[in-house]
Amino acid sequence: MVDDLGREVVLTAEPLRVVSVVPSHTETVCALGACDKLVGVDDFSNFPEQVTTLPTLGGGLSGTDIEAIVGLEPDLVLASEYGELATTLEQLGLTVYAGSPQTFDEALEEFEVIGQLVNREAEAEALRTEVVADIDAISATVAAYDAPQVYYEIDSTPYSVGPNSFVGVLIQRAGGENIVPAALGDFPQLEPEFIVVADPDVIVLGNGPSVSPEVVAARPGWSAISAVLGGEVYALTQEQVDIINRPGPRMADAVRILATLLHADSL
Amino acid sequence: MSLVAQNLRFAYGDVPVVDGLSLTLSPGEIVGVVGPNGAGKSTLVRLLAGGLEPSSGVVTLDDKNISSLTRFHLARRLAVVPQGGTLPGGFRVHEIVTMGRTPHVGLFSRETTNDMDVVTRALHRTDTWRLRDRRADALSGGEQQRVVLARALAQDPDYLLLDEPTNHLDLRYQVDVLRFVRREAARGVGALVVLHDLNLAARACHRLVVLAKGREVAHGTPHEVLRAERLRDVYHTDVHVFAEPDTDLPVVLPKL
Amino acid sequence: MSQVTSQRWLLPGRVRWTPLLVSFVVLAAVVLLATGVGSVGVAPAEVVQVLWFGATGQLGEAPNSVAATIVWRIRLPRVLLAALVGGSLALSGAAFQGLFRNPLADPYLLGVASGAGFGAALTLIFAPTVPLLAMLGVPLVSFVFGLLSVVVVVLLARQGRTIPMVSLILAGVVLGSSFSAATSFVMLLDRELAANVLAWLLGSFGFASWANIAAILPFVLVAGVATLAASRALNVLQLGDEAALHLGLPVETVKFALIGVATLATAAAVSVSGIIGFVGLMVPHAVRLAFGPDHRTLVPLSALWGALFMVLADLLARTIIAPAEIPVGVITALVGGPFFLYLLRRERRGFG
Numbered sequence: 001m002v003d004d005l006g007r008e009v010v011l012t013a014e015p016l017r018v019v020s021v022v023p024s025h026t027e028t029v030c031a032l033g034a035c036d037k038l039v040g041v042d043d044f045s046n047f048p049e050q051v052t053t054l055p056t057l058g059g060g061l062s063g064t065d066i067e068a069i070v071g072l073e074p075d076l077v078l079a080s081e082y083g084e085l086a087t088t089l090e091q092l093g094l095t096v097y098a099g100s101p102q103t104f105d106e107a108l109e110e111f112e113v114i115g116q117l118v119n120r121e122a123e124a125e126a127l128r129t130e131v132v133a134d135i136d137a138i139s140a141t142v143a144a145y146d147a148p149q150v151y152y153e154i155d156s157t158p159y160s161v162g163p164n165s166f167v168g169v170l171i172q173r174a175g176g177e178n179i180v181p182a183a184l185g186d187f188p189q190l191e192p193e194f195i196v197v198a199d200p201d202v203i204v205l206g207n208g209p210s211v212s213p214e215v216v217a218a219r220p221g222w223s224a225i226s227a228v229l230g231g232e233v234y235a236l237t238q239e240q241v242d243i244i245n246r247p248g249p250r251m252a253d254a255v256r257i258l259a260t261l262l263h264a265d266s267l
Numbered sequence: 268m269s270l271v272a273q274n275l276r277f278a279y280g281d282v283p284v285v286d287g288l289s290l291t292l293s294p295g296e297i298v299g300v301v302g303p304n305g306a307g308k309s310t311l312v313r314l315l316a317g318g319l320e321p322s323s324g325v326v327t328l329d330d331k332n333i334s335s336l337t338r339f340h341l342a343r344r345l346a347v348v349p350q351g352g353t354l355p356g357g358f359r360v361h362e363i364v365t366m367g368r369t370p371h372v373g374l375f376s377r378e379t380t381n382d383m384d385v386v387t388r389a390l391h392r393t394d395t396w397r398l399r400d401r402r403a404d405a406l407s408g409g410e411q412q413r414v415v416l417a418r419a420l421a422q423d424p425d426y427l428l429l430d431e432p433t434n435h436l437d438l439r440y441q442v443d444v445l446r447f448v449r450r451e452a453a454r455g456v457g458a459l460v461v462l463h464d465l466n467l468a469a470r471a472c473h474r475l476v477v478l479a480k481g482r483e484v485a486h487g488t489p490h491e492v493l494r495a496e497r498l499r500d501v502y503h504t505d506v507h508v509f510a511e512p513d514t515d516l517p518v519v520l521p522k523l
Numbered sequence: 524m525s526q527v528t529s530q531r532w533l534l535p536g537r538v539r540w541t542p543l544l545v546s547f548v549v550l551a552a553v554v555l556l557a558t559g560v561g562s563v564g565v566a567p568a569e570v571v572q573v574l575w576f577g578a579t580g581q582l583g584e585a586p587n588s589v590a591a592t593i594v595w596r597i598r599l600p601r602v603l604l605a606a607l608v609g610g611s612l613a614l615s616g617a618a619f620q621g622l623f624r625n626p627l628a629d630p631y632l633l634g635v636a637s638g639a640g641f642g643a644a645l646t647l648i649f650a651p652t653v654p655l656l657a658m659l660g661v662p663l664v665s666f667v668f669g670l671l672s673v674v675v676v677v678l679l680a681r682q683g684r685t686i687p688m689v690s691l692i693l694a695g696v697v698l699g700s701s702f703s704a705a706t707s708f709v710m711l712l713d714r715e716l717a718a719n720v721l722a723w724l725l726g727s728f729g730f731a732s733w734a735n736i737a738a739i740l741p742f743v744l745v746a747g748v749a750t751l752a753a754s755r756a757l758n759v760l761q762l763g764d765e766a767a768l769h770l771g772l773p774v775e776t777v778k779f780a781l782i783g784v785a786t787l788a789t790a791a792a793v794s795v796s797g798i799i800g801f802v803g804l805m806v807p808h809a810v811r812l813a814f815g816p817d818h819r820t821l822v823p824l825s826a827l828w829g830a831l832f833m834v835l836a837d838l839l840a841r842t843i844i845a846p847a848e849i850p851v852g853v854i855t856a857l858v859g860g861p862f863f864l865y866l867l868r869r870e871r872r873g874f875g
Contacts, residue, residue: 155715157719157722157729189848189850190846191847192597192730193601193841194562194845194846196562196597197562197563197589198562210651219730220596224596316769318765338772339771343771346769347769352763354762355624355762356816357815358815358817362817365536366758366762369771369772370770370771374756374772375752377535377536380535382535383533386533387533399533
């Protein structure tokens with residue numbers, strides 16, 4: 001198998017000691033019933049509950065703790081393609097898969113990739129089928145309602161998400177229409193005035209706890225936006241942000257959360 | 268009517284730079300201050316001009332302690348030509364010279380026609396009128412020094428303090444500067460000039476003060492002061508002293 | 524000091540009103556234009572109409588209420604804030620370049636920006652966990668830290684009653700680096716919120732409001748009046764500290780006062796807009812090249828040109844790839860850099 005760095009990942013036997021430093025990979029491994037293979041995870045991997053007792057290997061302020069990873073003697077490390085981590089670990093003789101899904105479709109395919117790596121291919125196919133069916137069901141339900149115009153805020157700069165980004169597709173599957181045109185790319189910084197003019201029906205704040213609906217309502221000119229007038233500005237909890245941002249097995253939950261917010265009146 | 272220093276002392280930390288100097292500068296008189304490097308000549312000028320506070324002793328201007336005068340008041344009576352330095356970029360000569368009117372005009376009003384008349388005269392008297400629209404920083408060293416003299420004149424002062432005004436100038440401009448001082452003295456201005464060239468000092472000044480290590484070593488007419496033995500002690504250098512045939516003024520020649 | 528010279532004598536100088544008036548008219552026109560351009564185009568006539576309704580407090584009466592809201596509540600504050608910030612940065616830049624007799628000085632020289640940046644980073648990162656920081660808000664905290672850093676720099680550099688300029692610059696550079704390092708450290712504590720810090724550091728007028736304008740206007744006005752009043756003193760200061768002192772200028776007082784007001788204005792500007800580079804350095808320099816070093820022209824023209832430049836930069840920032848936006852600090856550096864080089868080349872050929 002070839003990972004996102006174009007490297008061939010060769011496993012001679014089913015890995016028994018797996019380290020994951022990407023939260024969505026951690027979730028996928030566990031969803032495939034291989035949670036007991038995990039011997040260590042990064043600081044941000046907090047789901048499922050089971051992984052919170054594992055040794056944490058950094059990823060925040062101090063960077064990833066390479067020595068600790070090596071010390072765990074893993075036979076497989078699941079990393080992302082970003083940074084120097086994968087190459088460094090490989091040079092130290094570890095087997096490393098470096099990759100992370102960027103789009104909705106890649107996220108579904110990633111189940112099979114991880115499934116192959118941890119020898120849970122049948123479970124991976126089942127998981128994919130289940131997630132797809134789950135999401136299709138939600139989409140079918142909300143199709144009955146008018147699609148609201150949605151503004152999803154990543155942070156208060158303000159950065160948003162384009163319709164082709166992972167979260168952008170989640171919004172679409174949840175029956176919302178993103179106000180951001182596809183031409184702006186996946187993570188555009190928007191001119192605030194454009195948002196006022198676009199007049200979204202729903203505003204979803206994925207900033208974590210730093211921005212509240214009151215803060216949004218107080219922005220100059222924003223009090224006239226339909227979402228603000230209609231009380232449809234929702235600040236996601238940190239847990240909800242995690243679910244929505246992670247291209248992993250909880251994608252259907254992500255769509256469900258968004259669908260509930262976008263069709264609060266109807267559902 | 269005079270600028271008087273009484274028993275001035277000034278020290279940087281524990282090191283005395285000026286150590287008990289007294290001096291009187293009267294209208295129309297030129298006093299030369301000579302002495303080796305580090306004798307305290309520039310410090311003396313700063314003390315006299317109120318730019319430094321003496322550790323002890325006082326400077327009085329017409330019997331008033333200068334520390335009781337406002338800065339502008341002092342600058343209307345007394346102008347300083349500081350040592351060296353180039354003029355700032357971009358300004359025209361007439362702009363630089365007009366800045367000499369600052370103590371009269373203040374910081375918040377504009378020059379009157381009268382102020383500009385003074386500036387005009389200052390330019391003419393320093394032969395810089397023809398340079399008035401040139402950029403000051405583009406002039407030669409000698410021309411720049413004239414502009415600084417003009418700025419001092421624009422202050423319309425009763426006393427002029429010049430710190431090594433002939434430094435880095437060629438012979439013509441050195442003579443120029445000292446002739447200028449003579450003319451101003453003839454008009455009643457009291458001038459104190461710090462000089463390195465003893466022969467020029469002997470010809471330009473009425474009185475000379477010899478400083479060494481912050482103290483006065485000698486004081487009097489050039490004749491009285493410029494003696495071979497004394498100069499050897501002060502400068503640690505052997506010199507010949509002759510009399511110039513026509514004027515009988517001393518000529519100092521170092522022995523190599 | 525543009526004395527009119529005749530053949531035989533000099534006449535008193537006159538303030539050069541023409542460039543000031545022309546610049547002011549151009550600025551007013553550009554403000555009107557910029558206020559009309561955006562997601563919804565508004566014709567200049569309609570802008571003026573909205574301004575009238577807005578200024579007389581009857582915004583509801585305006586014929587097109589969407590346009591009225593956008594112009595009055597979003598765009599006009601944004602444009603005016605850009606003008607105020609640009610004006611005060613350039614004004615402070617002119618004051619600093621004059622004080623330090625160094626054309627490379629800028630209003631951030633003594634650490635205002637890095638101090639304010641640290642304050643902003645602290646607030647953005649810790650506001651979720653420290654209610655006090657959330658309550659004070661980014662502008663206030665960054666303003667306080669901006670002032671604080673300059674106070675510390677001045678105290679570090681002070682020797683008795685005088686501040687040697689070299690010590691001042693050194694202390695400014697050192698404290699600036701320390702604050703920048705501290706900012707980076709704080710940013711590492713939360714990588715997701717760090718994006719907000721980075722965005723703030725790059726500068727933006729995205730959420731400009733009338734409240735921002737009201738908050739900084741007093742500081743900008745005080746700094747403007749004080750620096751204008753000190754323009755003659757700044758001229759004399761160009762002769763060197765010693766010569767200025769002997770002309771009766773209270774040199775240290777002038778320096779303290781100008782550093783004080785310029786710092787207040789800069790910290791105020793930074794607190795509402797982030798750290799926007801190049802304006803404070805480049806604009807006074809450009810004015811000096813065009814109109815010479817007389818601060819009586821240099822100071823007010825710098826303020827006007829700084830305002831003009833910033834309004835145009837922000838206009839570009841929000842229109843080039845609309846409705847997406849580019850941080851305005853990126854524009855000022857991108858446009859400012861080459862323009863500055865062009866000016867330097869022109870200068871080398873000698874200005875008239």
